[in-house]
Amino acid sequence: MGFIAEGNTLAWEDAEQHANYIREHGIIQLLNILKSNKDRHGDDFKWGDEVEYILITNDTFKLKLRANEVLDLLMLEEKRNHGNVDHLWRPEYGRFMIEGTPGSPYEGLGRQLLAIQQSLVKRRESVQRYLKPEESILTVTCYPRMGCKGFTEPQAEVKGPVAESQFLPDMVINPHFRFSTLTANIRKRRGSNVSINIPMFKDTFTKEYVDQQTYISPDQDDKAINQPYNIYMDAMGFGMGCCCLQATFQLPDMEEARNMFDQLAPITPLVLSLSAASSIFKGYLSDIDARWTVISQSVDDRTKEELGKIGLNKNKFVINKSRYDSIDCYISRSPQFRSEYNDLDLVYDKDVYQKMVENGIDGLLSKHFAHLFIRDPLVIYSDKIEIDDEKHTDHFENIQSTNWQTVRFKPPPPGASIGWRVELRSMEVQLTDFQNAAFIVFSAILVKAIADLKLNFYVPISKIDENLKTAHKRNSVVNDKFYFRKNIYNNNSPNGSVENEYELMTINEIFNGKGEFIGLVNVLKNYIKSLNFDAETNQTVNRYLNFISQKASGEIKTISTWTREFVQNHPAYKHDSVVSEEIQADYLKLCLDITNGVVYDEEIQGNFERLDSN
Template identity: 50%
Template sequence: MVEGTPGKPYGGLLAHFNVVEANMRYRREEAAALLQPGEVLMSITSFPRLGCPGFTDPFHKPTPTEGSSQSLFLPDDVIFPGHPRFKTLTRNIRERRGEKVAINLPVFKDKNTPSPYVEDLSQYGDDGTSQSAALPDHVYLDAMGFGMGCCCLQVTFQACNINEARTLYDQLTPLCPILLALTAASPVHRGMLTDVDCRWNVISGSVDCRTRQERGLEPIPTGSGVRRIAKSRYDSIDSYLSRDGEKYNDVPLVMDENAYKQMIDAGIDPLLAQHIAHLFIRDSVSLFSEKVDQDDEHDTDHFENIQSTNWQTMRFKPPPPYSPIGWRVEFRPCEAQLTDFENAAIVCFVVLLTRTILSFKLNMLIPISKVDENMQKAQLRDAAKTQKFWFRKNITTGDSPSCCQSPTNCKPDGEYTQMTLDEIINGKEGEFPGLIPLVHNYLSNMDVDADSHCTIQQYLNLIQKRAAGKLLTTACWIRNQVVNHPEYKFDSIVSDHINYDLLKTMQEIQAGIRPCPELLGQNIITKTRDQVPETLVKAERC
């Protein structure tokens, strides 16, 4: 698994939208040049047969009674050996939790799938512990690698100041489940078709280091200092940061009270103080001995240690010390798509949304509890077509109803309703403008050169058609490939042969060898670095 990022941040010109895909392609080419014959670099959210017998080359056998993960399915050999962080995280999360992580995904029930579907885990060397943690009619996963072995598409924005960063953090939060459903790309786990399309709960469970007491499964002794914690350290956010978002913070927030008091005493406002104090309910799960003694007046390693292991849908990123980098916001829910075209389309759409939000002062805010509900809906099979999501009715005004003069008494039930993905993205005549039409409205007021206009238009067309159901999500396309394979036995099993043919087809699509109009549409731009203005190429690749 390789993480790729641009060599330096993109600029603020609309012309830079014309460079994103070329930059992604260039990085893919750089990595691919190092591969051996028979190896290919693929942009996928999850390897469908991760954890199946013989899924590694060379073959490695899991060690369920020893090692970092003690997994029935994942050998420790799949963990990168060159840096101690990864095995340390795996071991520490398991040890802090007091047992192996347990991830249960509902199995996709086809006509020949056993009912109930119950797997005999003793064949993998289970001593009964995993069998008791595995749920009937679910696919069971037992290691951090199943979640952190997934890939995603993340976008970080530079804000002009802390207030703009807080606004972007809040306004993008309700869009996280919407973009998760739109980019759904992972319906197969451990060689089984599941009834979910996204990776999110897999990763959430894979790094869930909460003890049984913290999860509410055992009573907490009086005076122990142990807290009940509602979510894993990888999950959706629990509170808004801006004053506008305060009234929608309807989920009880567990905080480190000492950290909260320290920040309040230092003049930090309550909304930001509670956000940081909420991060610090988590223990460190990876800390190097040479980093223990730090001068916190001049170094932020202790903060970043906690911040970087709270993996949430949004991340609020303060400026590093002694750096020109300012306040940033990271948008983290999207799944990785097959092609550079799709990934660039998602990135550019989200960036255009941020500019539209700030330019038109849009208000996307709904209660945090409704965002949480949407996050679960977004992961369901074919959610992009079948589910309705809570969304704000009138996003073009920031006005609050009269009941909201006091945030503590506010019950803004009439401000939001349930909409389809199509209605949210493309609009509903007379009722909701739609995000794409608002982006077009923003662009109509900008000076856009012809080349950039063509690029942006094709990106937005992809988003528009996928939201309308005219193009498939990657997850839906993968599911169709599996169930229509001649060797599929309608038993939910994705065999080695099916998996190979699936990945071969995916590789041919991303290489441009095989057209795939049901996934990509007809008009696809595939810019190479030769088509990008040389001045921009140098700026992006230094």
């Protein structure tokens, strides 16, 4: 969930007056980091993953609002063992969510790849030790009936003072002050509730308008606007209550990390499409398959001025994206980079940019951070405003950690052994530990192959934005095409037309190849041959890569497609886009049975996971 500290948080009315101070000192702290680490070289390749879980009742299949109690027990183990534990646990936005990571990072590639799935298995077991008999955890991206009447246990009243939501009670929010403050301050800063609107799937008997009280928040045109076939949500929890799968990689130095940031950016829409696992929102079948736009809208704190609806007066910038979105600029100084790839009209703070340039930071990196610093800090701790900028980076992290982009460039923290890192953030969490392990291992091998083989995935940033929109479409893996680079081995200084460097390809073509383009999976299979893995490691890794290959070909369905088909084939479904409590209960029971190995479904598991149960 980003930077979390202890202390008293300020409401927006009080926090706003400190925003410029936090930004000013955040830049000072960033410059101190960059100066002290610019010549840092030779850090080992280390990496890790983050998996998010939801807690449900396994009799009524409601969201159980006591994950914070379970988390307290798990973190107490960590404290007693002075951090020397197999897994680390951290709070997430929802009172029904838990985030688990490895206790220490993985190092390099080799037999440790065998430990990924086992780590995921043991994480589940660790949580399950503290669950009551009627409770279970699941790795599903989006709870289907979030925001419907009586969806939590215990039940709670809506229209609380924090979210002021018509649909979500404040009780769904994690009790740590950061989360409620973030929720309230986003709402107060923008001047209204967030307004999340996504298309409803139009089935035979779907109503053009459904009773959702208000469709769009009044801030749009001073009155509510009805939209046909629309799913409306009004609170941060609808987005930040979704679960994801993330991976973070430490690179040898800053230049390698900057290049990895760039090269992973074009990959993010592809793995979002491939991992798509969220097709139901607020009890309705949607016409999208992925969560990203829902989260993006759920934390959009832009004012009318920043949205360009009225002239700038109080605010400084018209901002074209939410805080939670795709990246807006490349940052590498690699010879593979062309300035034409940065084809968006980047909004950045000129004063921040100038200060960084005056302190010896190159233009590309200065613009990246100056772009992040167009945002206000949202959570300010009253006792942590005046701090030592040489020793702490709280103010920098305040801004950095609330820019939730598809890839994150992470400088080393002060006084730690941790180096330059890049975080891959777009993947949706999968149902089983094997599936999550497959995506984690694929990502790790891809990162190492990019570094060692100098792979080149550059396309213009605008094409990444288009790809991200495409990734949300129903069954985009099978039905749609994405912009991708034709020659990923081109390491020479590029010339000629940028438009000739890429073309539209299907996910199957990108991952499994076409013609002379052999595909990413085959690139990685050839790469691991050079690593001389032992037979067991080689067999396991190839199982993961073959699973990814069959997902890309459509032979194994995405969880979104599988979910949609489950609903449409359910005897209680009335072909009206409504996912009733009965349908949800049967769906989540099936998810739980698959997770626990009681049921095996080849449509989303292929034959790969049968080996684990033998």
